[in-house]
Amino acid sequence: MDNNKKIKNIIQALGEHKDSQAAIELLTEFGTNSPDDEIRELTAQTLIRKNTHESLRVVLISQGKGINDLSARVAMASINELLSLKDKTEAVKILDDTIKMHSNEDVKNTARSVRALMTFSS
Amino acid sequence: MQIGKISLHTAKAAEQTASQNNNSQAKPVTNPFGVSFKGNVIQADVFQSTAQKASSGIVEKGKLFGSAVVSGINNFNEAFKSRMNSIVSFGKKVTTNVFDTIEKIGNTEIKLDMEGIKNKLFPDRKYSVKNLTNRPVDELKTMWADLNQEQAKAV
Numbered sequence: 076m077d078n079n080k081k082i083k084n085i086i087q088a089l090g091e092h093k094d095s096q097a098a099i100e101l102l103t104e105f106g107t108n109s110p111d112d113e114i115r116e117l118t119a120q121t122l123i124r125k126n127t128h129e130s131l132r133v134v135l136i137s138q139g140k141g142i143n144d145l146s147a148r149v150a151m152a153s154i155n156e157l158l159s160l161k162d163k164t165e166a167v168k169i170l171d172d173t174i175k176m177h178s179n180e181d182v183k184n185t186a187r188s189v190r191a192l193m194t195f196s197s
Numbered sequence: 198m199q200i201g202k203i204s205l206h207t208a209k210a211a212e213q214t215a216s217q218n219n220n221s222q223a224k225p226v227t228n229p230f231g232v233s234f235k236g237n238v239i240q241a242d243v244f245q246s247t248a249q250k251a252s253s254g255i256v257e258k259g260k261l262f263g264s265a266v267v268s269g270i271n272n273f274n275e276a277f278k279s280r281m282n283s284i285v286s287f288g289k290k291v292t293t294n295v296f297d298t299i300e301k302i303g304n305t306e307i308k309l310d311m312e313g314i315k316n317k318l319f320p321d322r323k324y325s326v327k328n329l330t331n332r333p334v335d336e337l338k339t340m341w342a343d344l345n346q347e348q349a350k351a352v
Contacts, residue, residue: 078344078351081324085341088329097334105341 082109083117090121099130107133107140115144116152123156123166131166135189136173136182143185154189158196167193 086106089098099122106118119141122130134141134153141153157166170193173186316323329337 076321076324078348082341082344084324084326085329085337085344087326088332089334089337091326091330092334092337094334101334101338101341105338105345 079111079113082114086114086117086121090124095125095127096129099125099127099133102130103133107137112146112148115140115146116149119144119149119153120156123153123160126160126162126165128165128169131169135166135169135186136177138179138182142189143182150185154192157189158192163193163197 086102089102092098102118102122106121107115109115109118119134122134122141125131137143139145142150142157144150144153157163160166167190170186170190174183174190177183177186322328324340329340
């Protein structure tokens with residue numbers, strides 16, 4: 076088993092971990108800052124699947140992470156995961172707040188686009 | 198007349214002495230040299246004059262064979278007894294050792310790190326999702342950090 080596969084397993088385990096708060100912190104610290112696109116993609120998907128306020132905030136309003144990632148692959152995977160959520164309530168709320176209040180225009184624009192996609196898809 | 202009787206007695210006595218000498222010469226000799234036959238010391242009287250040997254060859258062979266068989270049986274009994282003794286003593290020793298070992302095991306506290314053994318036998322098991330999910334997050338953080346360091350070194 077190579078190191079990348081081991082890290083992917085750790086991310087998957089953190090997604091199912093009982094200590095959700097600590098798991099989100101670790102995913103944010105190591106996963107979203109990984110130089111590997113694959114790891115960042117998997118981390119963003121895991122955080123979105125958790126569907127909590129803390130986990131969604133990381134991938135929706137942080138610059139260079141989740142839907143705002145510089146890698147199109149990571150950003151698109153994050154948006155797809157958001158669209159496939161059964162309960163989109165928390166994600167929509169955070170996106171609305173971001174559109175209204177975020178200081179960064181790029182982040183605002185991305186949030187607006189994703190919010191529109193979510194409206195059409197639901 | 199008396200002289201004739203004496204001479205007759207003397208002649209008879211001389212004749213008897215001669216015949217006794219002949220008999221003593223013809224008498225068989227008991228194995229004086231400890232000669233062995235097929236590894237067994239021959240106990241029978243097998244050394245006889247050549248004339249007698251020639252006359253009763255078959256009988257002598259039978260004697261030789263019988264003597265060897267008897268001697269062989271004696272040797273076998275002795276060897277069997279000695280082997281049996283060694284087997285019995287070996288069995289006693291083994292039994293004692295087994296009981297000592299059982300007693301030592303009974304007095305020894307055995308602790309097995311089953312998790313460590315499993316991880317050594319199946320190194321990938323440590324990184325299985327099921328196993329990782331049951332570990333504390335701090336431990337996962339350490340593992341992830343180690344993997345990041347390994348990757349950085351590899352690059």
